[in-house]
Amino acid sequence: MGDKAHTHTGAAGGVAVADRPSAVRNVVLVGHSGSGKTTLVEALALTAGAVNRAGRVEDGGTVSDYDEIEHRQHRSVQLSLVPLEWGGCKINLLDTPGYADFVGELRAGLRAADAALFVVSAAQDAQSVPATTRAVWDECAAVGMPRAIVVTHLDTARTSFETMTDICGRIFGGADPDAVLPLYLPVRGPEAADGHARATGLVGLLSQRIFDYSTGERRTGAPAAGQLPLIEAARARLIEGIIAESEDETLMDRYLGGADIAVGTLTGDLEKAVARGVFHPVLAAAPAPPDGRQGLGTVELLELITGGFPSPLERAAPAVTTPGGTPRAGISCDPGGPLVAEVVKTASDPYVGRLSLVRVFSGTLRPDETVCVSGHGTEDERIGALSSPFGKRQRVLPRCVAGDLACVAKLSSAETGDTLSAKDEPLLMVPWTMPEPLLPLAVEAHGKADEDRLSHGLARLVAEDPTMRLEQNQDTRQVVLWCLGEAHADVALDRLRNRYGVRVDTVPYRVPLRETFGDPAAGRGRHVKQSGGHGQFAICEIDVEPLPPGSGIEFVDRVVGGSVPRQFVPSVEKGVRTQAAQGVTAGFPLVDIRVTLHDGKAHSVDSSDAAFQTAGALALREAAAAAVLSLLEPVAELRVTVPDEYVGPVMSDLTGRRGRVVGTEQASRGRTSVRAEVPELEIGRYAVELRSVSHGTGRFSRSYARHEAMPGPLAEKLRIRDANGA
Template sequence: MVERASTPAGPNGKAVTADRPEDIRNMVLVGHPGSGKTTLVEALAVATGALTRAGRVEDGTCVSDYDDIEQRQHRSVQLSVVPVAWDGIKVNLVDTPGYADFVGELRAGLRAADAALFIISAAAGADGVGGPTLALWEECASVGMPRALVITHLDAARADFDDMARTCRELLGGGATESVLPLHLPVYGPAGADGHRPVTGLIDLLTQQVFDYSAGEHTRTEATPEQAALIEQARGQLIEGIIAESEDETLMNRYLEGEDIDLDTLVPDLERAVARGTFHPILLAAPPPEGAREGLGMVEVLDLITRGFPTPAEHPVAAARPGKGSAPTPLACDPAAPLAAEVIRTTSDPYVGKLSLVRVFAGTLRPDETVHVWGHTPGGNGEPEPDHDADERVGAISAPFGRQQRPVGEAVAGDIACVTKLGHAETGDTLSQKDSPLLIEPWPMPEPLLPVAVQAHSKADEDKLSQGLARLVAEDPAVHLEQNGRTHQLVLWCLGEAHRDVALERLRSRFGVQVDLVDHQVALRETFASGATGRGRHVKQSGGHGQYAICEIEVDPLPEGSGIEFVDKVVGGVVPRQFISSVEKGVRAQAARGVAAGYPLVDVRVTLFDGKAHSVDSSDAAFQTAGALALREAATAARLNLLEPIAEVNVTVPDDHVGTVLSDLSSRRGRVLGTEPISGARTVIRAEVPELELDRYAIDLRSLAHGAAQFTRSYARHEAMPGQLADSIRNRAHVST
């Protein structure tokens, strides 16, 4: 990009504002943990004057420390927005967590933004462009999101810019290596005592000028003969890439004929190719040295964001009207249009209460106006949830900046702002005009696959548990809450161990609820593997009316899914008609409690064929007890199977790790049904695996494939467990009782 003067933001503490969508850029920063995303955000804020010193707002706190959990754990666990101003443009920098456990926050950041900066650490080598980065790159490509790359940590030992750029071209270019090319080359200073040469400047391949950052300021110098030789080698490839990806055929013909293409022609082509999402420039960046205002490459990154990336109006989002069959239509990014906004994140602030981070897609959001809140039902069928179809008054509107909220008068289409007092709104909900409600299709969320069973720590915690869990799920849609009716456990489904730890910490510190972790139970079942008979005798006499009931039953196994079938074959009235249903009640109640290890009995036929009654002492309760006793006696005479749930699992894994994953599935008693190669050098493995073996699979698979694999699971059926394992579970059940 051509160098030009910067326009810093206002004094520290003042909100950056914009009146038109054309003056806004929403940029999400993504990358692997430790790549330097937050450091880059802080350096950009310093370069624009939004911060006085790296990472510090006026109260002395770090701009990246959104809450006390991030301060304690020294890592980002949720997205944060830092608005800065550059050359009259408001830039909303959306910083996202790098850990895979917080991909829900990353997806929210993608929805809030219109373009993405992929931050790649040169210190990480090829691992910096690993499986998670490749998957995210492809996801952005599928929706046409413009992308650029920023290489950081060039001062690290063994960091090599040329190798890193080559790796990015090969892995992210999608076969077209001219679509991922550097705009600049690094300038190295004198070697230090350790032999390492620091990066002190940049060579701009388009202008053929050198930008010197050695003194902490962006200054321009002329290229040396040695640098001119480097420019000549790389500049031709860059020009060819720009022309090819901008699809300017006339310009390509001129270039191939040997014509020298001037800068005034190249720069618009570059900006057009970047905005179209077909050309992805590589830039360099480093934080400013102590006491300096500008870090290496900050001016170049800001120029690319403001000049090369699209405005919100060029990245439309669709919304639908109420009613079935309403087709989503693109929203007009116009401040004068009807309001359409989406809640990107929900948090609780100790001073202002519930705080909603909102991206405005159309219209203008103003304080004290009444809006309609509409949310999706679970499963995304387009219908509103019962308590997510209401009118609410908007509270104060502010611009987020780290832990601070800076008041603003309104938020126009294309902008991101925080809103208070939206009591019903949750993450993913749509805000629109009360007389013309809209529903924006929510962004895709990963399925949480790590079960965490919890229970209240004390009676006081039990009283607050339901409210605390409701608030937790409202803030983090990546957490699913399950009240398992079969195991009677309260289960939080999370994305991984770090996600689990943060969820539990939020329950404790933010909502005042302490919970204990308990072993997660899988819904096992019991059934008869062979037929048997049983006799239930309940006879008691203790003065007055006694209890008298005798029944005899026969139990036979049935196919899977048959449930409990009760058959009456009593003849001669040995069991009076009014007590037949009592026997059935007793049998079904005992089946629900289990007959061997305490798990529900299923898929059997129970036939009542004989019994005895007393004209005075027989009763409904007596025959219920006799029916239960008869079933338990039959169980002692039969061979029983313990049934475990089987899940159908689809694992998407890079080809390099297929063997490791297959071996691991086999060790989990899994049956591989087939494999299918897909694009991106990946394979989908289909298998059936007992759910007992999947409790920690979300964690173990990440370790096996270095974070580059994903899986889905769905219930298939119950089937008999191996005898030795079943005996072990029965023995544990007997010990616990």
């Protein structure tokens, strides 16, 4: 791994079919937006021979041909799979978006991978490493996923690989910074006009060999006499770090006793420590020059992936049950075992239609076989063509063995997170956790032609992206698409317009307000019409009084003497309840009242069910006109988790939103959870605004608590707005 002196030339544009799990490496790339993940993938593809120097595969596609939205918005918005071949292994590189709004794509990549490459830019400092990147590192640590770090942007002026390595040791190493150490140090050429010396090669700390990339082709040589003393301290620290994680307990004693540990022994122990997830090497990488084929550090990185990262055989599969919930043991990465595969991503391709990216955990997936799709439903489906993607191109595969990934065409019922299994032995994988979308986007069809396509387009959106949630709000009669942030919402609108041909208008999100009586009142409903022939006659008298919050509508019959015939009392109640649901002033539902029917009049011929329904509604409206009404707003219970240094700003911000902080507690080391009750009118954009207050480090959850009275001036302002249709 790493210090090996050979190179590899891949077959341009060709990726072999994996015939055994041991020859597969699934690696997810993690890093903030702009860290250079996609550029790194392109550099690795060039070194592996999957693309030519122009960045194109044999049939004309490019590694960057992922999504039309990415080209328009100039950022990655979805998980992309790039398969390569190196050293007899098939490497599935899973390139994830770095922006926080697309963390769902990142989590899908983590689910499909067996190891992670964290990409950091040498141009940033410790404070600019996003909290989301640190959180993902902790998630990987919790499950023992192997991790390595790649430092990019070494050509930027005033950057230092050594400084960035120290930062990574502090941030990712935590209590054990010696578990995060470099395997190589950059060799820099002469200073350029800006005073910055470009990295032209690497020196291996174990082999003490120079790997020169200055010509665009990796060349190996011996270091100059003056270079060895410069790496002695870093080499000694690396050796001690490897020995500290070695399974050979005698190795440390031998080393401290002055014994010379063979490079082969150290390399073997390094590979084992990386595969176990206890040691995390730091490497440097840069794209190839315009006339070169190999970028700086790309060979070393490919050798780390094939030699140090585990195969799927070394990773346990997620928990598996029957569709009824009975645990199913014995599932392993065996091509001959029962079929268990999972849809980790769903997308639409303009040429082949719906595509499902599938990770096979057990068994072998073959085209044209019928499988059971379990998860959002249970349905048998016939597998279409299997393919291996490269940008927008799809190469046909004859099969996909356990441990590998493939795209499946036209799985009409499968959604992200669903399980594919044998139809005679249906199984279900426990799904991975997804963040809750908390930013509402209210939409409506732009025109009549868009109304028919809107529901279909929205259904496709949420099927492809489980971090979006669709709501048909019965109180406000709005169609609401819940997203993770503004960029997430922009992508949703872009896909509706350009992928599904649906034009939509965004409208202000309406919080479901309600009204109640502030004091008792009485009302009389009189519905009398005579226009020749059969007329309408109904009179009823009611008393209305407020009830405690959450009581709903209570109807009491206290009619005596038959002034309202028994058969028409339910009609009055129906009219009252219908009017209460429609509202009595600005259209807000009326709640928490007791309506008592105590008198009325009827006609032996002209009274009817419809007449008394109308009279009941009129009586409630008259009572409301005579009473003081209170406008009720929904209050949410928020739980905001932030680093300790942001607790003060977060609490101040919540108070400024008419919120009440009800408690704080320690969430984890260095993080505090703040509990507060805040009116929902004040937190419509809190998913965006919390990022600003906490510098991107905060997260929150929300749940409905209750409705409570709104302050008078604000209530009056909202009544006027809604009465005017604003």
